Amino acid sequence: MGKVFSRPEKMGIYRRRVIFEIEALGLNSIGLTAIISVFIGAAITLQMSISLESPFIPQYLIGYATRETMTLEFSSTVVALILAGKVGSNIASEIGTMRITEQIDALEIMGVNSASYLILPKIIATVFFFPFLTLLTIMIGIIGGYTIAWTTGIMSPDDYIEGLLYDFVLWEVIYSLIKIAVFAFIITSISAFYGYYAKGSSLEVGRASTRAVVVSSITILIFNLILTQLLLT
Amino acid sequence: MIKCEHISKSFEGRRVIEDISIEFETGKTNLIIGRSGSGKTVLLKTLVGLHTPDEGDIFFDDVCYTSLSFNDRKRVRKDIGMIFQGGALIDSSTVYENVRLPLDLFTDDSEAQKRERVDYCLSRVNLSDAHHLYPSELSGGMIKRVAIARAIVMNPRYLFCDEPNSGLDPQTSIVIDNLIHGITKEYGITTIINTHDMNSVMEIGEKVVYIYQGKKWWEGTNEEILHADNPELNDFVFASAMAKRARRGK
Numbered sequence: 001m002g003k004v005f006s007r008p009e010k011m012g013i014y015r016r017r018v019i020f021e022i023e024a025l026g027l028n029s030i031g032l033t034a035i036i037s038v039f040i041g042a043a044i045t046l047q048m049s050i051s052l053e054s055p056f057i058p059q060y061l062i063g064y065a066t067r068e069t070m071t072l073e074f075s076s077t078v079v080a081l082i083l084a085g086k087v088g089s090n091i092a093s094e095i096g097t098m099r100i101t102e103q104i105d106a107l108e109i110m111g112v113n114s115a116s117y118l119i120l121p122k123i124i125a126t127v128f129f130f131p132f133l134t135l136l137t138i139m140i141g142i143i144g145g146y147t148i149a150w151t152t153g154i155m156s157p158d159d160y161i162e163g164l165l166y167d168f169v170l171w172e173v174i175y176s177l178i179k180i181a182v183f184a185f186i187i188t189s190i191s192a193f194y195g196y197y198a199k200g201s202s203l204e205v206g207r208a209s210t211r212a213v214v215v216s217s218i219t220i221l222i223f224n225l226i227l228t229q230l231l232l233t
Numbered sequence: 234m235i236k237c238e239h240i241s242k243s244f245e246g247r248r249v250i251e252d253i254s255i256e257f258e259t260g261k262t263n264l265i266i267g268r269s270g271s272g273k274t275v276l277l278k279t280l281v282g283l284h285t286p287d288e289g290d291i292f293f294d295d296v297c298y299t300s301l302s303f304n305d306r307k308r309v310r311k312d313i314g315m316i317f318q319g320g321a322l323i324d325s326s327t328v329y330e331n332v333r334l335p336l337d338l339f340t341d342d343s344e345a346q347k348r349e350r351v352d353y354c355l356s357r358v359n360l361s362d363a364h365h366l367y368p369s370e371l372s373g374g375m376i377k378r379v380a381i382a383r384a385i386v387m388n389p390r391y392l393f394c395d396e397p398n399s400g401l402d403p404q405t406s407i408v409i410d411n412l413i414h415g416i417t418k419e420y421g422i423t424t425i426i427n428t429h430d431m432n433s434v435m436e437i438g439e440k441v442v443y444i445y446q447g448k449k450w451w452e453g454t455n456e457e458i459l460h461a462d463n464p465e466l467n468d469f470v471f472a473s474a475m476a477k478r479a480r481r482g483k
């Protein structure tokens with residue numbers, strides 16, 4: 001780990017690499033997270049409206065429940081699990097391939113600190129960019145709920161919006177942003193670690209990438225509990 | 234001059250390199266030969282510092298490399314160029330960016346100077362029209378040539394080549410061999426080449442070291458190698474059917 005955070009050789013190169021990684025790991029994940037969010041937002045609204053179908057429960061609670069679920073859990077923890085699968089396996093296999101094809105040795109011979117050169121830009125890019133994915137997810141999920149309410153007529157869109165605004169606590173959004181930043185660090189560093197220490201053949205790279213996804217997912221779930229305990233109670 | 238004294242290296246308790254001492258000469262192409270699995274790559278990587286030897290010392294022109302700190306070693310590494318077996322070009326970068334990377338990282342040259350230097354190195358390896366291609370778009374011979382260009386871009390004093398013509402056809406192999414030999418002579422570099430190709434030995438083997446099961450088994454020149462009185466070496470040298478037939482005819 002110390003190797004990753006040692007002083008970079010030339011700042012300009014690192015800046016360029018961070019921008020490159022934001023595109024590779026962040027922008028390229030927007031599509032997937034957006035599609036999943038819109039469907040999950042719609043599904044939550046639909047499920048809530050079915051299970052809360054009672055004259056004693058105000059309709060706006062459906063909008064409220066959708067917002068809460070999206071904000072508190074889906075936009076950070078579930079999105080992080082999805083990204084662990086997509087971005088984590090990508091990082092582990094990319095760095096693992098560089099390891100077994102001696103590209104990392106080639107960097108070392110040039111005098112480059114390969115761990116910092118390869119991993120630090122990825123950590124900066126994901127910790128910085130994944131919170132945007134979380135915000136996007138919250139918004140798109142809520143839009144998905146609105147769309148399903150409006151198209152199916154299971155509830156009035158006005159009630160839905162009333163629910164969205166009901167008892168809004170900004171801290172819950174910040175809590176999610178903090179969580180995703182921590183999860184971004186977990187995904188990137190664990191996956192990079194498994195890639196960096198891959199050995200042998202391309203089969204091993206595949207195994208390293210599977211292990212990276214499993215270990216980062218479990219770590220995310222554990223940290224989710226820890227962070228919730230620390231930040232919300 | 235590069236010298237190693239009594240170096241050994243084990244992996245998980247298994248000796249791969251055992252008590253090897255060699256002196257590699259400046260301005261010459263020094264060849265390390267041996268069967269695959271004999272420990273050539275491990276020896277080369279130990280010499281450049283990618284593996285740390287369990288015992289023994291390595292000298293780069295009187296500087297004891299093995300006793301240097303991590304940061305001082307970095308300074309020596311800037312004088313080292315290395316060509317890896319598979320080329321080891323950075324997949325996500327073009328040919329131009331690959332060759333330019335060391336300049337970006339370690340020099341304060343202007344944009345024009347860097348461009349000129351990269352153009353020169355690529356033309357030196359006869360590859361002036363591939364700047365924008367990615368490694369996946371290159372043939373085996375082109376990859377090796379880009380790797381050579383990248384290795385010489387910083388004007389190294391020491392050049393290491395791990396099986397520079399493995400996987401290449403005989404004609405391309407000769408081109409690569411001559412390229413490395415020519416560069417060695419032109420700049421007076423100390424060059425060390427791993428190979429199991431007898432053609433290379435005969436063409437450019439100014440100094441030849443035969444490694445057998447991790448030990449230095451024989452050393453000499455490409456002229457002496459045909460007359461060496463060493464059964465394991467003879468088996469290696471005359472392994473091909475053609476060489477055997479030629480020898481019987483002699």
Ligand SMILES: Nc1ncnc2c1ncn2[C@@H]1O[C@H](COP(=O)(O)OP(=O)(O)O)[C@@H](O)[C@H]1O
Nearest residue numbers: 244245249267268269270271272273274275276
């Ligand atoms: N990093 C490593 N860990 C464990 N064993 C290794 C490692 N690198 C090489 N070896 C072993 O050392 C021996 C020599 O390998 P190598 O130097 O690659 O041979 P070659 O002469 O073909 O280049 C082989 O048996 C190989 O399995």
Ligand SMILES: [Mg+2]
Nearest residue numbers: 273274395396
């Ligand atoms: Mg080898």
